Amino acid sequence: MRSALHAWLLRRAEPPLGLGVLALGALMTLGYAPFGLWPLALLSLAGLWWLTRHAAHTRQAAGAALVWGLGHHITALYWLPWAFFKDSGGSWLAAIGGGVPAVLGLAVFGSLTYILAGVLAYKIGQRGHWIVARVVWVLAILGIEFVKGLHPMGFPWLPVGAIFADSLTMMQTAALGGVWLLSGLGLTVAVMLANVQRRCLSAAFVLLALMAAYGTWRLQSAPTQPSDTWVRVVQPNIQSAHKWDAQARWMFLQDTLRTALDGEAGVAEAVPETVIMPETAVAFYLDEEDDVRLAIASRLAATLPPEGGLITGSVRRAANPGQPLPKFYNSFVAMDTRGVLRGVYDKQLLVPFGEYIPLRGWLEALPLPLTLRTFSQSRIDFTHGERSPLLPTPAGMALGLICYEGIFPYHVLRHAEGARYLANITNDGWFTGTIALYQHAALARLRAVETGLPLVRVANTGLTLVYDGMGREVLRLPINTAMHADVNLPAVTAAPLVRRWLTR
Numbered sequence: 001m002r003s004a005l006h007a008w009l010l011r012r013a014e015p016p017l018g019l020g021v022l023a024l025g026a027l028m029t030l031g032y033a034p035f036g037l038w039p040l041a042l043l044s045l046a047g048l049w050w051l052t053r054h055a056a057h058t059r060q061a062a063g064a065a066l067v068w069g070l071g072h073h074i075t076a077l078y079w080l081p082w083a084f085f086k087d088s089g090g091s092w093l094a095a096i097g098g099g100v101p102a103v104l105g106l107a108v109f110g111s112l113t114y115i116l117a118g119v120l121a122y123k124i125g126q127r128g129h130w131i132v133a134r135v136v137w138v139l140a141i142l143g144i145e146f147v148k149g150l151h152p153m154g155f156p157w158l159p160v161g162a163i164f165a166d167s168l169t170m171m172q173t174a175a176l177g178g179v180w181l182l183s184g185l186g187l188t189v190a191v192m193l194a195n196v197q198r199r200c201l202s203a204a205f206v207l208l209a210l211m212a213a214y215g216t217w218r219l220q221s222a223p224t225q226p227s228d229t230w231v232r233v234v235q236p237n238i239q240s241a242h243k244w245d246a247q248a249r250w251m252f253l254q255d256t257l258r259t260a261l262d263g264e265a266g267v268a269e270a271v272p273e274t275v276i277m278p279e280t281a282v283a284f285y286l287d288e289e290d291d292v293r294l295a296i297a298s299r300l301a302a303t304l305p306p307e308g309g310l311i312t313g314s315v316r317r318a319a320n321p322g323q324p325l326p327k328f329y330n331s332f333v334a335m336d337t338r339g340v341l342r343g344v345y346d347k348q349l350l351v352p353f354g355e356y357i358p359l360r361g362w363l364e365a366l367p368l369p370l371t372l373r374t375f376s377q378s379r380i381d382f383t384h385g386e387r388s389p390l391l392p393t394p395a396g397m398a399l400g401l402i403c404y405e406g407i408f409p410y411h412v413l414r415h416a417e418g419a420r421y422l423a424n425i426t427n428d429g430w431f432t433g434t435i436a437l438y439q440h441a442a443l444a445r446l447r448a449v450e451t452g453l454p455l456v457r458v459a460n461t462g463l464t465l466v467y468d469g470m471g472r473e474v475l476r477l478p479i480n481t482a483m484h485a486d487v488n489l490p491a492v493t494a495a496p497l498v499r500r501w502l503t504r
Contacts, residue, residue, distance in 0.1 A: 025071025034438035036166030045190035052118040061122040069111025079434035113144045138187040165442035172215035175496035225491035232272040234260040235464045237482035249283040273394035278460040279313035279427040297339030327383040332400040334391040346385025347402040356381035396420025406444035422455040428462025452493035469493030
C-alpha cells in the first residue's frame, strides 16, 4: 500500500527546476567530510531520483540533474578560487579569472554523470521498465565514477561512496568492493527511499543495518595491532610563496630540518628509523646537488641510527632532447644517512592545470581571456612519471603517493602488492581554511581500508594523519603548526577482498 506521503508527492509529479533543486543538490555536500551527514546525502540522492522518475519529459529530467549537480558541486568545490589565489602568490585576478571558471567547469563536468544517468534511466522508464531504469541509473553512475577514477583527465574527488568516509563503521564495506561498492549501496538505498513504499523503506534500512553490522564485526575482530616499527612524520608548516626562490630555499630547507630533527617528538617511546617529510619539502635537485644531499645526510646521521633513512618530496629534472627546457618531475625520494639515494618515484598522476596544462598548444591558440592565457603561458609543465611508486625505507616498502594520487582507488590498489604501508605526502596549503582539507584526507583514508595497509599522510600544512589498515585514526597533528611526531606504524591488516580481487 502506498503511503500518504507518496500519494502527496505524486500529485506534484511535475518537478520544479529552481532554487529548491539547487538546495537539494547542496544537501548532498553535507554528506562529505568534514560534515559526514551521510543520511542527508542519501535523502538528496533520493530526491534526485524522484525528480528523474517523475519528470514530464527528457529535457526536464536532464535539467533537474543539471541544477542538482550544480548545487552539489559548486558548494563542494567552492574552495578552488582560493587555491588559485594561494598558488598565484595572492592574486585575486587569478582567483576570479582562473578559479571561478574552474569551479563552474568542474560543476558542469560533475553534473554530466547525473545527466547522462538520468536521461538514460528516464527513457527506459518511459517504456514501462522502471525497475530496469532504477538498475540502469545506479550502474550508469557507478560506471562513470570508475572512468573518472582513471587518468590522465580523471577527477574522482566526489564519488558517492565517499559520503561514508567519515563513518568508521559504514566505510568498512569498502574492504569488500572498494569505494565503488559503497557508491553502489548508497545509490541503491537512495532509490529505495525515493520509492516511498513501506517495503522499500524497510529494505533500505535493512541494507544500511547490514553495512553497520558488518563494519562493527570487522572492527571488533581486528583491533589495531602495533609493531616494532616507528616512523617520524614532519609537518613544516611553510606557507611562503618564496619557497622556490633561489636565495631563500636554503633557509626554508634549514627550517624544515629543524622541525624534523630538533626538539622532542610528541611520542618518544622509541627512536624512529624512518623520517617522512611532505611534498616538495626539499626544493632542490637531490640527484644533482651533492652538497645539499650530504648536508641533509649529516643532520640525519646525528639523529637517526645508522640504518635509518629519509623519504621526502623533492623535484627532479632530466634531459629533453630537441626542447629548450628539460623535463621536470614532482618526485618522492628515499635517502639513507650517508646521503645515498635508495629510490626515486616520479609522480604519475599530475593535476591538470595545476602541474601541467592539457592540450597546451590548442589552448594557447584559442582566443582565451587574458588571465587564462597568461596562466597557461606562465606555467612550466611537470612530466608524468613512469617509475614504480614502491620505495625502500627502514620501515619497509612504502607505496609512494604524491598529493592527490591518494584519491585514485584503482591506482593505489594495483600498486599495493609488496607494500608495507601507504606514504601519502602532500602540500594542502592551497586549501587552508576550507573543507577541501578534510575532503582530501577522507578520500585517502578509504585507500587504507581498501588495501589493508596503514596510511601515513604527511602534509606541509593541512592534515597530517596516520591510520591503520581499518581506517582507525592513530595520530593527528594540529593544523598550521610546525612540528614532528614519532608514531608506531600499525601492523598490516589481512588483505581485503577488493585488493585480492584486483591484484590476483
